[in-house]
Amino acid sequence: xxxxxxxxxxxxxxxxxxxxxxxxxxxxxxxxxxxxxxxxxxxxxxxxxxxxxxxxxxxxxxxxxxxxxxxxxxxxxxxxxxxxxxxxxxxxxxxxxxxxxxxxxxxxxxxxxxxxxxxxxxxxxxxxxxxxxxxxxxxxxxxxxxxxxxxxxxxxxxxxxxxxxxxxxxxxxxxxxxxxxxxxxxxxxxxxxxxxxxxxxxxxxxxxxxxxxxxxxxxxxxxxxxxxxxxxxxxxxxxxxxxxxxxxxxxxxxxxxxxxxxxxxxxxxxxxxxxxxxxxxxxxxxxxxxxxxxxxxxxxxxxxxxxxxxxxxxxxxxxxxxxxxxxxxxxxxxxxxxxxxxxxxxxxxxxxxxxxxxx
Numbered sequence: 001x002x003x004x005x006x007x008x009x010x011x012x013x014x015x016x017x018x019x020x021x022x023x024x025x026x027x028x029x030x031x032x033x034x035x036x037x038x039x040x041x042x043x044x045x046x047x048x049x050x051x052x053x054x055x056x057x058x059x060x061x062x063x064x065x066x067x068x069x070x071x072x073x074x075x076x077x078x079x080x081x082x083x084x085x086x087x088x089x090x091x092x093x094x095x096x097x098x099x100x101x102x103x104x105x106x107x108x109x110x111x112x113x114x115x116x117x118x119x120x121x122x123x124x125x126x127x128x129x130x131x132x133x134x135x136x137x138x139x140x141x142x143x144x145x146x147x148x149x150x151x152x153x154x155x156x157x158x159x160x161x162x163x164x165x166x167x168x169x170x171x172x173x174x175x176x177x178x179x180x181x182x183x184x185x186x187x188x189x190x191x192x193x194x195x196x197x198x199x200x201x202x203x204x205x206x207x208x209x210x211x212x213x214x215x216x217x218x219x220x221x222x223x224x225x226x227x228x229x230x231x232x233x234x235x236x237x238x239x240x241x242x243x244x245x246x247x248x249x250x251x252x253x254x255x256x257x258x259x260x261x262x263x264x265x266x267x268x269x270x271x272x273x274x275x276x277x278x279x280x281x282x283x284x285x286x287x288x289x290x291x292x293x294x295x296x297x298x299x300x301x302x303x304x305x306x307x308x309x310x311x312x313x314x315x316x317x318x319x320x321x322x323x324x325x326x327x328x329x330x331x332x333x334x335x336x337x338x339x340x341x342x343x344x345x346x347x348x349x350x351x352x353x354x355x356x357x358x359x
Contacts, residue, residue, distance in 0.1 A: 004086065006085040008069075018048055036335055040080040060165075062165050064153060069336070077312075085301055101154065103166065112140070127139065128347070140354050142342045172358065174299075181273035181279055190270065193265065196249070206256060222253075244349060247260065277315060280310065309351055310351070
């Protein structure tokens with residue numbers, strides 16, 4: 001079984017981070033490189049990639065900036081840091097693309113690893129369109145996250161739109177989406193609405209239905225409840241019960257209305273869900289168990305894209321989320337970042353983690 005290589009490091013300068021990572025990677029000489037760096041290093045993205053290319057002999061790199069970045073059992077935030085992984089793939093098994101280097105007709109487009117700029121208009125539609133261009137219809141990835149400007153890497157440093165790599169059918173991958181929420185009992189249909197404001201559910205005042213769904217204790221303090229009660233929009237055709245989590249953005253006590261962070265129309269189904277640490281741990285353990293049973297042997301490497309609202313904010317301590325992955329699947333090469341929105345299959349999610357294993 002061919003090897004993947006991974007490394008991660010923090011340091012006072014980008015040069016220190018790259019030197020440590022390159023030293024640990026050695027010189028693979030080829031393959032597809034993934035590079036993720038914290039926002040302190042975003043201004044140095046171009047020399048970071050060029051130096052990695054020079055020191056490792058790996059020509060092709062994709063990646064992006066994150067408020068936090070991810071490695072095996074580890075996460076970095078609020079400090080200069082880099083996480084890298086080199087996938088042992090031959091040149092005919094993948095193709096790097098961006099707005100400047102579009103896919104040609106002969107590209108091995110079966111599965112895609114995608115990074116995207118969150119400020120790009122109609123980003124959800126672009127993701128769905130890109131999904132239609134790969135034979136499996138399956139994408140994984142995330143939106144760049146930074147308190148300042150974002151950048152992506154697709155052999156060169158770019159901004160805006162989508163970029164990444166498509167992989168051929170000969171590249172073995174398994175992937176799962178983990179939700180950070182637990183659905184509450186009940187599923188309801190929007191019967192009257194305007195844009196993102198819902199007037200009635202099942203022909204009853206929407207707020208009245210929500211209060212019943214979340215229970216008496218939470219309904220007593222709606223201001224507090226709004227911090228961890230969300231709306232889930234079920235994904236049509238999903239055989240795993242996936243749903244898109246959207247924030248509650250407004251409540252009208254007088255008229256019994258609720259507003260959510262997405263557009264809806266009459267006939268839309270929705271559910272209410274609760275976001276908490278135990279829900280996230282339970283669902284992460286579920287997908288890890290499924291992946292462990294699916295793989296005949298240990299994965300060669302992994303990519304993990306997790307929401308910026310997860311990590312230590314949800315799991316209680318830095319590295320706790322990655323420790324669960326390491327405990328279940330072993331100490332394998334892994335890289336990723338904390339996203340401003342996660343990509344799985346053909347949709348943009350929130351509050352989720354997307355784990356992809358190479359085998």
